[in-house]
Amino acid sequence: xxxxxxxxxxxxxxxxxxxxxxxxxxxxxxxxxxxxxxxxxxxxxxxxxxxxxxxxxxxxxxxxxxxxxxxxxxxxxxxxxxxxxxxxxxxxxxxxxxxxxxxxxxxxxxxxxxxxxxxxxxxxxxxxxxxxxxxxxxxxxxxxxxxxxxxxxxxxxxxxxxxxxxxxxxxxxxxxxxxxxxxxxxxxxxxxxxxxxxxxxxxxxxxxxxxxxxxxxxxxxxxxxxxxxxxxxxxxxxxxxxxxxxxxxxxxxxxxxxxxxxxxxxxxxxxxxxxxxxxxxxxxxxxxxxxxxxxxxxxxxxxxxxxxxxxxxxxxxxxxxxxxxxxxxxxxxxxxxxxxxxxxxxxxxxxxxxxxxxxxxxxxxxxxxxxxxxxxxxxxxxxxxxxxxxxxxxxxxxxxxxxxxxxxxxxxxxxxxxxxxxx
Amino acid sequence: xxxxxxxxxxxxxxxxxxxxxxxxxxxxxxxxxxxxxxxxxxxxxxxxxxxxxxxxxxxxxxxxxxxxxxxxxxxxxxxxxxxxxxxxxxxxxxxxxxxxxxxxxxxxxxxxxxxxxxxxxxxxxxxxxxxxxxxxxxxxxxxxxxxxxxxxxxxxxxxxxxxxxxxxxxxxxxxxxxxxxxxxxxxxxxxxxxxxxxxxxxxxxxxxxxxxxxxxxxxxxxxxxxxxxxxxxxxxxxxxxxxxxxxxxxxxxxxxxxxxxxxxxxxxxxxxxxxxxxxxxxxxxxxxxx
Numbered sequence: 156x157x158x159x160x161x162x163x164x165x166x167x168x169x170x171x172x173x174x175x176x177x178x179x180x181x182x183x184x185x186x187x188x189x190x191x192x193x194x195x196x197x198x199x200x201x202x203x204x205x206x207x208x209x210x211x212x213x214x215x216x217x218x219x220x221x222x223x224x225x226x227x228x229x230x231x232x233x234x235x236x237x238x239x240x241x242x243x244x245x246x247x248x249x250x251x252x253x254x255x256x257x258x259x260x261x262x263x264x265x266x267x268x269x270x271x272x273x274x275x276x277x278x279x280x281x282x283x284x285x286x287x288x289x290x291x292x293x294x295x296x297x298x299x300x301x302x303x304x305x306x307x308x309x310x311x312x313x314x315x316x317x318x319x320x321x322x323x324x325x326x327x328x329x330x331x332x333x334x335x336x337x338x339x340x341x342x343x344x345x346x347x348x349x350x351x352x353x354x355x356x357x358x359x360x361x362x363x364x365x366x367x368x369x370x371x372x373x374x375x376x377x378x379x380x381x382x383x384x385x386x387x388x389x390x391x392x393x394x395x396x397x398x399x400x401x402x403x404x405x406x407x408x409x410x411x412x413x414x415x416x417x418x419x420x421x422x423x424x425x426x427x428x429x430x431x432x433x434x435x436x437x438x439x440x441x442x443x444x445x446x447x448x449x450x451x452x453x454x455x456x457x458x459x460x461x462x463x464x465x466x467x468x469x470x471x472x473x474x475x476x477x478x479x480x481x482x483x484x485x486x487x488x489x490x491x492x493x494x495x496x497x498x499x500x501x502x503x504x505x506x507x508x509x510x511x512x513x514x515x516x517x518x519x520x521x522x523x524x525x526x527x528x529x530x531x532x533x534x535x536x537x538x539x540x541x542x543x544x545x546x547x548x549x550x551x552x553x554x555x556x557x558x559x560x561x562x563x564x565x566x567x568x569x570x571x572x573x574x575x576x577x578x
Numbered sequence: 579x580x581x582x583x584x585x586x587x588x589x590x591x592x593x594x595x596x597x598x599x600x601x602x603x604x605x606x607x608x609x610x611x612x613x614x615x616x617x618x619x620x621x622x623x624x625x626x627x628x629x630x631x632x633x634x635x636x637x638x639x640x641x642x643x644x645x646x647x648x649x650x651x652x653x654x655x656x657x658x659x660x661x662x663x664x665x666x667x668x669x670x671x672x673x674x675x676x677x678x679x680x681x682x683x684x685x686x687x688x689x690x691x692x693x694x695x696x697x698x699x700x701x702x703x704x705x706x707x708x709x710x711x712x713x714x715x716x717x718x719x720x721x722x723x724x725x726x727x728x729x730x731x732x733x734x735x736x737x738x739x740x741x742x743x744x745x746x747x748x749x750x751x752x753x754x755x756x757x758x759x760x761x762x763x764x765x766x767x768x769x770x771x772x773x774x775x776x777x778x779x780x781x782x783x784x785x786x787x788x789x790x791x792x793x794x795x796x797x798x799x800x801x802x803x804x805x806x807x808x809x810x811x812x813x814x815x816x817x818x819x820x821x822x823x824x825x826x827x828x829x830x831x832x833x834x835x836x837x838x839x840x841x842x843x844x845x846x847x848x849x850x851x852x853x854x855x856x857x858x859x860x861x862x863x864x865x866x867x868x
Contacts, residue, residue, distance in 0.1 A: 246617060250621070250623070252621075267617050267618070267836060271617065271618055271620045272621055357817070357819075358815055358816075358817050359815060408729040409729065411703065537616075537617065537618055537836065538835070541837070544831065548820065551817065551818065551819055555818070555819060557819070577616065
């Protein structure tokens with residue numbers, strides 16, 4: 156290539172790159188809460204594609220068939236997506252603009268996917284906010300706008316070995332922090348348990364065990380503008396969490412998956428914190444009748460627990476928006492929620508579904524239902540997973556005793572503030 | 579001219595697939611690492627801010643990245659020589675004709691290389707259990723009270739190194755066996771006539787003749803170990819207290835959080851490290867034998 160030709164080529168390349176670079180750049184959103192568009196009345200029609208994960212994905216076609224009987228012109232296609240790949244699959248679908256009409260989303264994913272702009276706003280009159288548990292509804296609200304409807308919920312209670320508790324002389328569930336510590340201590344000294352309780356000592360997901368202590372003490376993670384992880388209430392809560400490890404009431408080593416349940420039933424650990432799925436797991440191991448449930452205790456605040464679950468969202472570029480929302484609102488009917496409980500044991504997010512005999516008649520479920528009234532979720536911000544990972548790291552240090560609760564609270568606050576809310 | 583065209587025509591399928599699925603994403607991720615692309619930008623990937631080398635500079639302020647880098651360095655510095663030495667030992671043993679059923683041993687040593695990491699981790703977790711596991715049982719016979727290996731901040735990484743060496747020595751062994759069989763027998767005969775003992779033969783004959791083979795095993799093992807991800811992911815989840823967090827694992831976490839630009843930068847740092855280490859090995863084990 157001759158010299159002038161090469162120079163021209165280089166100049167052209169540099170100009171092209173510079174132009175491309177200048178074309179890049181994000182424009183800031185307006186940050187106003189949006190209202191959804193209305194959905195037309197009448198029966199649904201057309202094709203509706205739905206993605207759902209896990210067991211829910213496998214069994215949802217049962218409800219879809221009922222919907223198609225009521226709406227003969229509609230055709231619902233359910234695709235079961237395995238949980239471990241679901242997050243990436245949805246992200247890829249959004250990037251490639253190949254999204255379905257309706258998708259199930261984990262509550263902690265709402266902030267992230269709402270920020271992509273791919274989710275449709277919930278139509279205000281079609282789905283009523285007051286039908287749902289307040290904590291559950293909040294999981295679908297991002298920046299004041301509702302992007303998802305809670306489908307099923309779960310919350311956490313203390314699973315306790317009955318025999319150990321009896322031997323320790325505990326007659327009723329402890330109501331506050333001091334009584335809980337006393338009860339756990341008794342289970343270890345008098346009840347014969349090696350560990351009075353198992354609280355996850357840091358690592359992935361430990362925040363779901365520790366943050367409720369902050370809420371029980373009247374503290375908050377996020378007050379709407381700033382993080383409040385180093386407030387006095389939060390620091391006290393972390394000290395309470397640490398006390399279980401310091402006093403030798405909980406093991407500092409993480410118990411691998413699948414070993415918690417046998418250890419509880421054997422009486423090696425007196426109690427652990429978990430959700431409704433453990434009822435089935437413990438019963439399968441022959442534990443029916445051997446364990447009981449205790450509600451969360453209260454610190455200086457309410458006896459609050461963690462609320463999780465999954466929401467249903469519709470994508471903005473759905474070709475059958477009306478049909479999609481009609482399917483979603485069908486799933487939220489109380490009788491359909493009860494049928495769903497009977498199919499997969501998922502707790503209904505709709506409050507009136509709990510009046511049904513199937514749920515109100517079961518003692519253990521009733522306890523979960525009562526706890527759902529006092530359950531909170533973390534803020535629906537896109538950076539929550541990253542902040543939660545930071546919390547888990549600090550919680551591990553607190554549990555293992557390499558950091559004081561006060562320092563951990565400050566570290567958590569600093570990390571959360573520097574990561575920001577991705578706004 | 580037509581011969582050149584025919585050549586290009588035959589190369590076209592591979593070239594097209596390579597450009598589309600390998601070279602394209604590599605270049606795209608390099609450009610990604612120069613922006614602040616996040617998961618919120620999925621619908622508008624071009625509407626991001628160019629931040630230049632900001633992502634790269636931020637890496638060195640990130641305490642987790644520095645921990646991950648240290649862990650990876652320890653894993654490579656200790657693990658690679660350990661694996662190569664073990665592989666060489668086994669290969670020498672199998673090659674010396676002392677062992678019957680050589681094929682059986684070869685399969686046995688190579689099996690961990692091709693076994694699923696999930697299966698291996700389940701078995702090793704049982705072995706390493708503090709109370710009933712085989713490792714601590716055997717140690718208790720000699721009076722040592724074994725620690726809780728995978729939950730102990732000091733012992734978790736060495737445990738993974740040993741497990742990694744056990745798993746990967748089969749690969750090195752196969753290559754070394756091939757290399758050993760390529761050394762002409764006459765050299766050994768000549769050495770024996772000259773009065774060299776077994777140990778001298780090993781030091782001055784076998785090892786120098788194996789230099790090219792060692793170079794290959796060293797580079798492949800290093801490349802694999804710099805990117806080690808499966809062992810901490812399945813066995814310890816990066817714990818306890820991030821003592822087994824590797825660079826690849828940290829990158830994976832950052833991708834999971836949606837920090838695509840930042841994670842791409844980390845990936846490229848890994849790439850540079852691999853290139854530098856490979857160059858170092860080539861310098862060290864340069865073929866100076868004819």
